[in-house]
Amino acid sequence: MDKVFLIFLIVIQLFCVYSYTTINRYNNRECTLNPGLVEEIASYRNIAKRIMYEILNNTMGESMYNEYTYFIDKFGARPSGTHVLEKAIDHMFNLTIRHGLKTVSTEDVQVPHWTRGYETAMMIRPRIKPITILGLGPTVNTSNEGITAEVIVIRSFEELNKIDENIIKGKIVVFDAHYSSYGETVAYRVNGASKASEKGAVASLIRSVTPFSLYTPHTGSQRYGENVTKIPTAAITHEDADLMRRFQDQGLSIVLNISMFSTFDLKISRNTLVDLVGREDPNKLVIVSGHIDSWDVGQGAMDDGGGMFISWYVPVVLNKLKLKPRRTLRAILWTSEEPGLVGAIAYLKKHKHELSDINFIMESDEGTFKPLGLDVAGSDNARCIVAEVLKLFTPIDKMKVSKSVGSDITIFNNEGIPGASLLNQNDRYFWYHHSNADTMDVQNKENVVECAAFWAALSYIISDLSIDIPRI
Ligand SMILES: [Zn+2]
Structure with a gap:
């Protein structure tokens, strides 16, 4: 084959591969971000690396995993309305304080039992x-x-x-x-x-x-x-x-x-709110969340012990690292998700007057297997900013776009609040989901710690950016 033609073919192929990844990441739309913002996002590379390093390479991630294992082994299944769920909520509340974060509170919710x-x-x-x-x-x-x-x-x-x-x-x-x-x-x-x-x-x-x-x-x-x-x-x-x-x-x-x-019957349970109060705009919120309740079969290790734990860990670890973002970073451990998003609906109702303060909402409730990126709900402008932030985490930079994402946070997306849920290698998620097989044996320490590191670094950057994630 003609050498020039061969080179031409290679160039075309490379172009195709490049175009494909571009299309894939930007969902077939060009993003035109302000160069100043692109530069600002790029400037977070070192801080993202540092947060990831502290969690992955120091003992922090490992001790979080040990605390997570202890939690699942101690409480097991945590069905809505049960005494054991309330004990588990108390445990997380006290653990937050033991980690040096006192800005933790609970809000009562009537739940099915x-x-x-x-x-x-x-x-x-x-x-x-x-x-x-x-x-x-x-x-x-x-x-x-x-x-x-x-x-x-x-x-x-x-x-x-x-x-x-x-x-x-x-x-x-x-x-x-x-x-x-x-x-x-x-x-x-x-x-x-x-x-x-x-x-x-x-x-x-x-x-x-x-x-x-x-x-x-x-x-x-x-x-x-x-x-x-x-x-x-x-x-x-x-x-x-x-x-x-x-x-x-x-x-x-x-x-x-x-x-x-x-x-x-009906019982009273609680949503748990863990705040890392923002240094400049404390009234503005970036929420990161998972649900603490589970079904009565299995141990709720995967659904949603893992997602709840890595979300809870975000304000806790950033506080330890003395990293205070611009906005308040709030971890929410939703109660009573399984009977039908009961905790999230109650939160939405109670905080209806301050929904405009929620800048971005995140959730991990589809497994904590190998992290891949994010499933994002929001306007094109919001998506373009998140895509730019994800570039800091290559190869954890896949982006899926949906109208609403996650489980609990879909009701917030429907209110126009942009959000994301953790995209992970969860091909086997529904093998274990809502069954006796949902135990710690499903989990892999390395993957859960990777999820925790990505989740914390990403949450920090989103809550610290100089501009709000736009709704339109
Ligand atoms: Zn779940």
Whole structure:
């Protein structure tokens, strides 16, 4: 091949690769930032390096990880409304003070308290087989003798809509929806019981919302629609959903007996606020957050012990490093996220009059595996500034753009507040999510410490910049 042509091809290829990464990072839009601001952001390179170094290479990150492990081992699962969650909140409050940061406070929130009692299921036809079930909170109970009924296995809501009511009436609907993405498949967990009930079903079971199963059921919250007869609902394993599907395909009648009992009441819990008061604009806030509650199964190590801990650590470690940003940096440990963002909604309501003071809001609730960058919600201008800041953290500089991000902070994004959630190598997140497998064994010390270092350095820069992150 002609040498000049070969060089031409290489140049074109390089250009393509360069264009791709540029497009990728800037979401197909050119950013024109003020050169002064670009220079200012670049000037944070050394401070970012220093914060990362102190956490990664000195003993700071390791001792944070030890405190995190101790917390998970000591308290385990921390369901909304329980005594153990309140003890865990007290622990974090006292730990903050022990680390020398006295600006910690709590705000009361009324939260749901759903307690799982007994749950059993037995296949009676075509053969006797125990079926593992995990109730979806807050499900209603069966009668004492349980529900014995025939099963109909249904793949999707579309399929349910097409089936005559007389066929569904009196049956247990098993939603065998295969995992596509969490966002799509979770609809069966949240609305499955109501949709099945509208067609006259007496109970509904869902194939657990996970891409992978070792006979593990995964719980989560569900919602009964208005004016719908509330029917008991639970998750089953992939293995049992597949078995029932095969029996149905063979034309066999499947009969289950399901017995479930749980209780529900309301309790008072608390959001925890840890402030590193700003040196110039103390009324302006950059919030960094995670939720302290968890489901009752597993240990809530991944969801969201890791995210909560690295967020709590941000003001604590910056205070130790004597780094006071321009604005106040507030870590929030949300309570009662799992039943439906209860703590975050209460905070939003209570602080409605000062939402304009929130400059940027961050959350880590999708795992603390190897950090990759950020999922950003906000205007083009906000996104361009965050993209420029991320350049300081290469290779942790990937940027995804969404309309709203995270879980708790979506309601703040919807108010027009820009924000970001931690993008990490969480391909296996939903393997463990809301199941007994969410334990410290999921976590990797090196990765959690990397997340903590990135999270602290990034939060510092965002809260210290000379300009606010623009809303428009
Ligand atoms: Zn979570």
